[in-house]
Amino acid sequence: MSINTNTAGLPNIDDLEKLANELFSALPNEFPKEISLSPNASEHPRATKIAETLLSAGNLGGVDAVFPVSNHDTLAGQSGFAPLATPAVSASPIGSVQTPPSFGGFGGSPSVTQYGKAPAFGGYNNAFSDPSIENISQLGDLNVDISEGFASAPAAGSGVSPSGVQTGNNVNLDNPQTGFNDVNLGKNDTNSSALNQNYLPFELEHSSFEAELKTALEALNSSFGIPSLVTTPGIIDTPGSYYFLNQNPFGFDSKKADVTPVSHNEFEGFGGANFDPHIIKKDFPILKETVNGKPLIWFDNAATTQKPQSVIDRVSYFYEHENSNIHRAAHELAARASDAYEAAREKVKVFLNARSVNEIVFVRGATEGINLVAQSWGNHNLVAGDEIVVSNLEHHANIVPWKRLADKKGLKLRVIPVDDDGQILLDEYAKLLNSKTKLVAFTQVSNALGTVTPAKQMVEMAHAAGAKVLLDGAQSVSHMKVDVSYLNADWLVFSGHKIFGPTGIGVVYGKEDLLNEMEPYQSGGNMIQDVTFEEIKYHKAPNRFEAGTGNIADAIGLGAALDYVSKIGIEVIGQYEHFLLDYATNLLKQIPGVRLIGTAANKASVLSFNLQGFTNEEVGQALNKEGIAVRTGHHCAQPILRRMGVETAVRPSLAFYNTTQDVDVFIETLWKLKNKKV
Structure with a gap:
């Protein structure tokens, strides 16, 4: 016009x-x-x-x-012109703000003025990514070394992603951790997207929307003679561009942010990785859903994570091209299924840095894994008077099997206490260890509080007392590098659905010699070498614990999920989530009447809280009206909540596809509820 x-x-x-x-x-x-x-x-x-x-x-x-x-x-003075208002953002110190910050910004984050820096990872005015960037691999030199800057930024006081730095086992994207091809994937389907085994689904999209938007804005720029005003630190200064279309997803350096803009050549990637949560979000189809007419904001990640398109496609591909029972058959589909299933086991082995695939047992989930150890090892090795030590942080799945076993065999169950912040009291833990301690079972990350336990130190202390150790990794594997060789626990369990894989599949890692000494958990086909009416000979691990037809398709889907996570980089994910946790925590603390439950210095992205004057159900319902999914209740962790003086809590839990804009909507909704406007 x-x-x-x-x-x-x-x-x-x-x-x-x-x-x-x-x-x-x-x-x-x-x-x-x-x-x-x-x-x-x-x-x-x-x-x-x-x-x-x-x-x-x-x-x-x-x-x-x-x-x-x-x-x-x-x-x-022109007729009809109104001066543009400056956003109202309080400059009051954190914790003293009694009125909600402004949330009217164009993809803006309400804490920018308060905290003095534009958040990293696409948080500030990043409603759109650069239209030329359609996938992670194309981001090229738009990186920053996040071992400097954000790596040291505290997340609820924590600092860095706990085990990744300790192990030094960083991701090399040129040789991904789980870059094992499924041998027959795509062999008979030349049109299948599954032929590209390392793809992230958004790499296959070629939407022109963002490009068209940029073209329209550039035309507007040219028509009105508006100059480029890109001077905000952390945003690439490109002549004639609009900053919210060209923001560098890693455009934050704490040493430079308040001084000068950064340029392309300063962004050297962390392990070669590139990250933008807005691009990541497009890989997850369910995040396009609406709830009550609002875009879905999934803050229930501690309960289950959503699945990228690559996982969905891989499971579908199995049923379309490979579906067969595994092992021992002479036909082609059995070979395909067996190859894909065992390739998934190899991927888990590499992801955990286990010594052998024989240390990887597929089960239905972390709960079944704990029960397997309780029955196959505990029931056959513990006697009356022996002691089992668990922590006060545990999920019911790491309490009930041991309590039942203790009641059955006359064992003593002892509990490691925590302080008021939800942190393990190591001195008290040391006092519990003695010659009668035969097993220590504890979580690496609390599902209710987010506390990250000092797992390496606790394992060493237990071993010094002569005890075996089971580590619950259900809440840790999706947030940090979990290296079983470094941690040296005797067993570690986790669930696939907590790390962007399918439900109904999980893993028991166990030291190979120990697994081979354990009695089978279940019996039937697939786990035997020879059967006569006089004698039964069992396979060695892992087959010894995989009786019957396993969850073949979802084991393969789990392998695809680990491929996806590894391509991005688990340390990169951990760093971003720590940033997002810190961002959300600072805003949540400003709301009068909020009590945060679990304030450990070292924690993962869980934000349990109560809001004075409202039941947890009322808070959950108000958030649901805005499309925000959170968990309310006791979170299958009643002992730790009671230790904190509550029966239930509201639990938002964050993942790497969540954004600061998601957090803004969450915080704004709580302010409205507090002011009784919803």
């Missing part, structure tokens, strides 16, 4: 408003379909801020930066 100008040569406000409406009608649902640049812009909740972004690149320079100073008075 043609743009008319006034006597001062400036664009007519009515024409500008019409053009803006045409432009923003194409934007996602989070934006109003009609905006107004008139004094009545407040009729549209986000209109003022959107107009501000359109005209002045986020109010970085204000009106004077957009139009020449000599024309400012003329513009301000």
